[in-house]
Amino acid sequence: MDTSQIIVTIVGLGLAAFVVWYFFFSARQTASAVSSSSGVQEVDITVKGGYSPDIIEVERGKPVQLSFYRDEENSCSEELLMPDFSIRRDLPAFKTTLVELLPEKAGTFTFTCGMGMLRGSLVVK
Amino acid sequence: MEPATKTETLDIEGMTCASCASAVEKSLSRAPGVQSAMVNFATEKATVHYLPGQASPATLKEAVVNAGYSVMERAPDTSAAERSDEIDRQKALAYQKLKRRFWVAAGLALIIMPLSMLMLWPALMARVNMPLLNYALLLLTLPVLAYSGREFYVSAWNGFKHRSANMDTLIAVGTGAAFLYSLAATVVPDFFTSRGLMPEVYYDTTATIIALILLGKVLELRAKTQTSAAMRSLIGLQAKTARVVRPDGQEVDVPIAQVQLGDIVLVRPGEKVATDGRITAGQSAVDEAMLTGESLPVEKKTGDPVFGATLNKTGSFRFEVTKVGADTMLSQIVKLVEDAQGSRAPIQRLADKVSAIFVPTVVVIAILTFVLWFDLAPADTRLPLALVNFVAVLIIACPCALGLATPTAIMVSTGKGAEHGVLIRNAEALEKAYQVNTVLLDKTGTITKGEPAVTDFLAPGQDGPRLLQLVAALERQSEHPLAEAVVRHADAQGSSSLTATGFRAVEGKGAAATVEGQAVLIGNRRLLSDAGIDLSPELTAQAEELLGQAKTVLYVAVAGQAVALLGVADTVRDTSVAAIKELQALGIEVVMMTGDNPQTAAQVAGQVGITRYFAEVLPADKAGKVKELQAEGRIVAMVGDGINDAPALAQADIGLAIGSGTDVAMEAAGITLMRSDLHGVVTAIELSRQTIRTIKQNLFFAFVYNSLGIPVAAGLLYPFFGILLSPMLAAAAMALSSVSVLTNSLRLRSFNNH
Numbered sequence: 001m002d003t004s005q006i007i008v009t010i011v012g013l014g015l016a017a018f019v020v021w022y023f024f025f026s027a028r029q030t031a032s033a034v035s036s037s038s039g040v041q042e043v044d045i046t047v048k049g050g051y052s053p054d055i056i057e058v059e060r061g062k063p064v065q066l067s068f069y070r071d072e073e074n075s076c077s078e079e080l081l082m083p084d085f086s087i088r089r090d091l092p093a094f095k096t097t098l099v100e101l102l103p104e105k106a107g108t109f110t111f112t113c114g115m116g117m118l119r120g121s122l123v124v125k
Numbered sequence: 126m127e128p129a130t131k132t133e134t135l136d137i138e139g140m141t142c143a144s145c146a147s148a149v150e151k152s153l154s155r156a157p158g159v160q161s162a163m164v165n166f167a168t169e170k171a172t173v174h175y176l177p178g179q180a181s182p183a184t185l186k187e188a189v190v191n192a193g194y195s196v197m198e199r200a201p202d203t204s205a206a207e208r209s210d211e212i213d214r215q216k217a218l219a220y221q222k223l224k225r226r227f228w229v230a231a232g233l234a235l236i237i238m239p240l241s242m243l244m245l246w247p248a249l250m251a252r253v254n255m256p257l258l259n260y261a262l263l264l265l266t267l268p269v270l271a272y273s274g275r276e277f278y279v280s281a282w283n284g285f286k287h288r289s290a291n292m293d294t295l296i297a298v299g300t301g302a303a304f305l306y307s308l309a310a311t312v313v314p315d316f317f318t319s320r321g322l323m324p325e326v327y328y329d330t331t332a333t334i335i336a337l338i339l340l341g342k343v344l345e346l347r348a349k350t351q352t353s354a355a356m357r358s359l360i361g362l363q364a365k366t367a368r369v370v371r372p373d374g375q376e377v378d379v380p381i382a383q384v385q386l387g388d389i390v391l392v393r394p395g396e397k398v399a400t401d402g403r404i405t406a407g408q409s410a411v412d413e414a415m416l417t418g419e420s421l422p423v424e425k426k427t428g429d430p431v432f433g434a435t436l437n438k439t440g441s442f443r444f445e446v447t448k449v450g451a452d453t454m455l456s457q458i459v460k461l462v463e464d465a466q467g468s469r470a471p472i473q474r475l476a477d478k479v480s481a482i483f484v485p486t487v488v489v490i491a492i493l494t495f496v497l498w499f500d501l502a503p504a505d506t507r508l509p510l511a512l513v514n515f516v517a518v519l520i521i522a523c524p525c526a527l528g529l530a531t532p533t534a535i536m537v538s539t540g541k542g543a544e545h546g547v548l549i550r551n552a553e554a555l556e557k558a559y560q561v562n563t564v565l566l567d568k569t570g571t572i573t574k575g576e577p578a579v580t581d582f583l584a585p586g587q588d589g590p591r592l593l594q595l596v597a598a599l600e601r602q603s604e605h606p607l608a609e610a611v612v613r614h615a616d617a618q619g620s621s622s623l624t625a626t627g628f629r630a631v632e633g634k635g636a637a638a639t640v641e642g643q644a645v646l647i648g649n650r651r652l653l654s655d656a657g658i659d660l661s662p663e664l665t666a667q668a669e670e671l672l673g674q675a676k677t678v679l680y681v682a683v684a685g686q687a688v689a690l691l692g693v694a695d696t697v698r699d700t701s702v703a704a705i706k707e708l709q710a711l712g713i714e715v716v717m718m719t720g721d722n723p724q725t726a727a728q729v730a731g732q733v734g735i736t737r738y739f740a741e742v743l744p745a746d747k748a749g750k751v752k753e754l755q756a757e758g759r760i761v762a763m764v765g766d767g768i769n770d771a772p773a774l775a776q777a778d779i780g781l782a783i784g785s786g787t788d789v790a791m792e793a794a795g796i797t798l799m800r801s802d803l804h805g806v807v808t809a810i811e812l813s814r815q816t817i818r819t820i821k822q823n824l825f826f827a828f829v830y831n832s833l834g835i836p837v838a839a840g841l842l843y844p845f846f847g848i849l850l851s852p853m854l855a856a857a858a859m860a861l862s863s864v865s866v867l868t869n870s871l872r873l874r875s876f877n878n879h
Contacts, residue, residue, distance in 0.1 A: 005500050008511075012496035016489045023288055023485035039161045049283020049291075063174070065163060074280040075219060075346065076291055081467060081532075086551060088467030090212045093219075100172065115528030116480040117291035118284070 030055040033064060040065050047080075047091060048072045051111075051120035060106050060124050066099045079114030082122070087111075130160050133182055135171040136197035137164065137189060145194065152192035156184060213357075220346050227343050230273035230336035234329070237265050241329035259311040262328040270304060274335040290484035292524055298488065299519035300334050303327040303852065306512055325509055327516075327852075334520055334856040341860025345525075348867040351874070352533050355540025356466070359459050362415050362434035367399030368392070370443060388446045392437045400433040400446055401453045407442030411435050416454060417799035418546025418808075461548050461797075465539040466532075470552035472817070473531040476824055483524040487835065491518040494839040510840075513852060517838035521855035522831060525863040530823035533870035538816035541876050546799035547809045554795030557779040558813035563759040564708055564806060565751060567773075568719035568726070569606070570766035571783050571803060572705075572733055573695040577607055579614035580676060581692030583667050590620060592689050596681055598623035599638040599645045603630060607679060610693055611647070631655075633720060633743040635679070646682040649722075653680050653687060660687045672724040702733050704803035709734070711810060714759075718742050718750050744769035748776040764806055781806055812876060819873055823866045830862050 001009075031053035033041035041058045045051050047070040058064045070077060070091040080089045085101045103109075103124040110121045140146055146164040153162035153171060158179025164171045173185055186196045240262060243249055270278075274296075281297035284290055307326035310317055314324035366378045370389040381399055384390070389405065392398055398411065410422035413435045422438050425431060431444050434455045450456065469477075498511035535552045542549045549555050566572055584592050597615030600608035602625055625638040625645070634655070635648010646652060650668075653660070660668065660680070664687055671678045671692040679691040705715050717738040719726050726740035739750050747765075751773050754761045763770070763777030774780030774794050782794035783801060798805030838855050842848040 001500065002504075008499045009496050012492050012499075016492045019485050019488050019492070023290055024482070026288060028288065040163050042163065048287075049280050049285075050287025050289040052287060054287060054289075063161065065172070072280070072283065073219060073222075074276050074283075074293070075223075075342070076280060076293065078216075078219075081469075083467065083469030086464040086467045088463065090216075092212055092215050095211075098170070098172070112477075114532065115292075115525050116477055117484070117524060117528065118287075118289055119481060 028055050030057065032057040033059070035059075035062070039063070042067070044069065045120070046071050047077045047118075049074070049077070050118050054120035055123060056120065057123045057125060058103055060103055063100065063102050064122075066101075067096050068099060069096045070094065076115065077113050077118055080111060081114060081116075082109065082111040084109040130174045131177045133173045133175065133185055135173065135182075135185060135189060137169050137171050137194050138197050139194040140164075140169060149189055149192050149194055152188045153185060156180060156188040159185070159188075216346075216350065220343075220350075223339065223343055223346060226273040226276075227336065227339040230269045230332065230339050233265050233269050234332040234336040237262055237269075237329050237332045240265075241326070256311070256314060259307075259314075259324075259326050259328075262326060263308065263311050266304065266307075266328040266332050269332045269335050270300070273339060274300060277335070277338075290488065292484070294484055295487060295519045295522055295524075296334070296338055298491075299516045299852070300331045302512065302519075303334075303516050304331045307331065321505060322508060327512075330513075330516065330852050333853045334516075337853070337856040337860045338520075341864055344860075344864045345529075345867055348864065348871055349533070351871055352536040352867070353466075353540065354874075355537070355544055356459070356462055359455070359462065359540070359543060362455060364397040364399040364433060368396075382450075384446055384449055386446055386449060389443050390446060391441065391443050392431075393441050394437055394439055396437050398431050398433055398435045398437060398444075401448035402431055402444035402446045404429050404431060404442050404444045407440055409440035409442050410438045412438055416458065416546070418544065418805070419800045458543060458548060458799075461550065462539050462543050465549050465551050465554075466536045468535075468551035468553065470531050470535060470556050470820065472556055472820055472824070473552075476527045476530060476827070479828075480524050480527045483522070483527065483831075487519065487522040487524075490835060490839065491515050494518050498840065510849075514838065514840045514849070516852040517840075517850045517855045518835055520852050521834040521838040521850070521859055523827070523834075523859045523862045526823070526827035526830060526866045529863055529866050529870075530827050531820050533867055534816050534819045534823060534873060537870050537873040538812055538819075538876070541873060542796075542809070542812055545805075545808050545812070547805055547812065548797040548799065549809075550795050550797070554779055555813045555816055557760070557795060558762065558810055559817035560760045561713065561762040561779060561810060563714045563716060563754055564762045564764060564810075565716045565718055565754060565773075565777065566705075566735075566803070567747070567763075567765040567770055568717050568721065568729060569695060570801075571764050572701045572717065572729065573697050577610045577677065577693045577695040579610050579691055580694045581671060582614070582689065583664075583671075583692070584681075584689035585663055585667070587688050589689075590618065592681065592683070593618060594620045594623055595640045595643065595645050595683060596647055596689070596691075598625040598640045599628065599636060599647060601625070602628040602638065603636045605630070605636070607677065607693055608636065608647075611679070611691060614691075633745070643684045644682075647679055647691075649678075650680055653682055656682065656685075658682045658685060658687050664690055672722060674728070677721055677725055697729065697732055698802050700802040700804050704807050705733050705735060707807045708803075708810070711807070711814075713810065716754065718747065720744070747773035751776040762806070762810070764803070781809060815873060815876055819869055823869055826869070827862070827866060830858075834858060834862075 033043045035041050039062060041062050041064045043056050044067045047068055068080060068091055070093050073093045078091060080091050087099060089097055089099060091097045106124045108121050108123050110119055112119050137149055149171060150162050150164040153159055153173055158176045160174045162171060162173045189196050243253060277293045277297045280293035284294055307328050310324035310326050317324040364381055367381055367384045368376050368391045369379050370376055370391050376391055384400055390399055404425055404427050408426040411425050411431060412422045413419055415434055416432055432454045495511045495515040498514050499507050502510045539549050593615050597612055597620050600611040623640055625640045628638040630636045631652055635652040637646045646656060668678050668690055676692040676694045679693060680687060681689040708715050715735050717730050717735045719740055720742055721740060723740040726738045730738045742750055751761055751763055761777045762779045762781060763773050764781045764783055765774055766783045780794040781796045781798055783798045796809050838850045840849055
């Protein structure tokens with residue numbers, strides 16, 4: 001093994017480890033819902049190559065209103081799926097789409113884009 | 126339990142700032158009966174939860190007006206319909222844009238390719254200035270990256286910031302690496318030559334990959350719009366206007382959104398029924414195929430319900446509006462299909478788990494591929510080989526095929542189902558229906574018309590007409606279908622009505638009441654024996670004879686004496702025999718269940734070709750029979766129509782509510798058949814089988830594609846066969862893979878059930 005091979009091996013393995021850590025183990029952005037005066041839990045979510053915030057905490061038994069603002073035209077994010085609530089929505093680009101639901105059970109429910117690539121989760125407490 | 130609240134969405138006009146929104150919200154929240162109100166400034170919509178008794182859309186509107194804003198008139202319409210226009214427009218635009226990007230990439234790639242291949246002719250190469258050619262290629266490739274491929278890089282970067290990786294990440298990293306390497310080889314070729322490397326460029330690879338992936342996306346988008354075609358045509362069924370007859374007799378065409386409950390609407394021959402209602406005058410035949418799949422027009426007369434979006438054929442009629450907007454049958458069907466399309470099939474679980482970790486995993490594999498090639502290949506070729514294989518791995522991996530495998534098939538088939546009058550509640554129901562090996566039919570209303578008629582009235586040695594009057598008086602109070610038959614029979618005989626008091630229904634047995642001071646009992650034999658009343662030998666013989674003809678026998682006792690018999694027959698639907706045969710041909714055992722006695726059950730079963738049946742099943746035991754079959758290890762589909770079927774429908778692995786099924790039955794059922802015959806069961810099961818088969822093919826393809834494609838792209842075959850996969854071929858495979866999955870799902874559109 002020559003020097004460049006050793007360098008490539010070390011850098012490559014390091015990069016692979018970084019990818020694993022970055023996508024699977026690093027801490028994520030969490031947001032709790034804000035209850036409006038009317039008792040509805042509201043959360044604004046920006047859709048741009050992902051959902052920010054992508055972990056949303058809400059309370060059980062209170063209506064939840066998620067406002068998805070799709071800040072891109074990339075077709076990846078054009079659909080929103082929340083299978084646990086039987087919701088499939090088209091998100092028009094640069095528009096806000098409201099999704100209303102009533103979480104009745106506690107748990108973690110994922111929501112994804114149409115192809116399951118972009119992910120977020122709704123944590124019901 | 127909180128009292129049931131209603132939800133109303135209002136379009137608010139005149140809000141210019143966020144504080145206007147909070148003003149409207151405050152005003153709405155303070156209105157009496159309002160439990161919660163939220164106003165969204167961006168969408169100019171207010172969503173209000175209110176108690177129907179204390180508030181109404183009108184009072185809500187008033188609250189908005191009090192705050193100084195106005196409410197735009199709109200239909201409380203299906204969310205799908207109102208959204209679809211804007212979304213369709215955007216999608217069409219996006220499609221145009223995508224096509225333009227593809228053509229730019231394809232056009233440039235077609236120039237770049239032959240230019241890059243000049244090196245195949247050494248004689249020609251000798252005359253060309255290499256560095257100059259490379260710069261020319263660079264100039265041609267730049268627009269492909271910056272215009273056609275821009276979205277990939279932007280999306281990958283956005284995703285990276287969110288710690289998520291998608292298909293775009295793979296393409297961006299793959300083409301980006303090829304481009305950057307080429308750029309280096311173009312700008313500082315000496316760096317390569319000084320290390321004994323050829324300064325090779327991969328502009329053709331970069332441009333071709335982008336062009337091919339875009340081609341895949343164009344095809345995919347075109348196919349995807351077709352997956353929801355059935356849904357769009359359902360939404361399109363909605364009538365736009367209604368001819369409302371004002372109290373003064375004036376006929377006005379009004380937009381459907383302004384039609385109110387209680388309005389009288391006139392429908393002429395050839396016109397669409399605007400919304401749901403009940404006929405108040407006139408009669409006609411109405412084509413309900415769009416809702417039920419039933420091809421024959423249905424006769425309608427005064428008092429009959431009519432449904433929006435159906436087509437009036439022969440006569441004119443007026444109807445009173447009973448449902449508008451989201452409450453109509455059409456809207457509910459749309460909602461149901463929409464919900465089903467958003468649901469997740471259990472079969473998808475593995476694919477979901479895999480796609481969640483797919484992209485980062487592929488990136489890691491690509492990096493390892495690079496390292497291995499660099500470490501193991503001969504020194505003079507190791508860098509280009511490592512690079513080419515690194516790019517090929519990234520490009521060939523297709524998470525899309527995995528992601529599209531199930532949902533596209535579900536979308537096509539739920540839409541297709543609705544076209545045939547088969548409403549599928551969710552993807553899980555579809556999957557259950559696929560596994561079914563036993564169909565349990567509730568005889569009445571499914572195999573038979575469920576509308577029994579009195580065929581015999583035997584009252585030996587009695588005053589027949591008088592007795593019929595007594596019985597009819599009692600039965601008028603009952604809601605049992607047999608009672609209705611008796612009343613219809615009595616009415617047809619012209620009996621005048623008497624009054625019954627102390628009516629009492631005995632579940633599964635019959636009913637009792639006092640008429641003209643006499644205790645009257647009518648019901649099955651058990652009712653009489655429970656009351657300690659014996660039958661005379663003559664009546665017993667006559668009962669046996671009626672039972673032998675597969676008729677239901679109602680026993681009548683007056684003042685503690687058995688006095689008469691009624692023979693009631695429920696005719697078998699014309700379609701039942703054929704449908705049951707088809708089910709059996711699908712390898713499904715058909716079992717019948719009925720509350721009737723064993724003779725009747727045997728007769729009907731024989732008539733329709735069923736060998737196994739349960740007779741004398743009390744309503745409360747129906748669910749138990751389902752359990753019994755399940756205990757035999759069967760996957761049971763229960764087909765029923767009535768309220769007392771609900772527990773059995775829920776107990777079954779999959780419940781199918783048939784015909785004008787009650788709401789309760791529809792709640793408990795995984796599948797609702799709009800048409801009142803058993804062909805719907807065949808359609809549902811065949812559709813589910815085709816759908817799940819398609820899904821399995823898709824998933825198989827997607828898994829096999831990726832698990833074969835990635836190792837081949839990594840160069841696994843090279844040590845043995847010397848085969849390496851060009852990144853351009855990888856791009857073509859990737860573009861084709863998701864299109865193949867989609868095309869396979871679209872094959873379901875040709876599903877046709879006779």
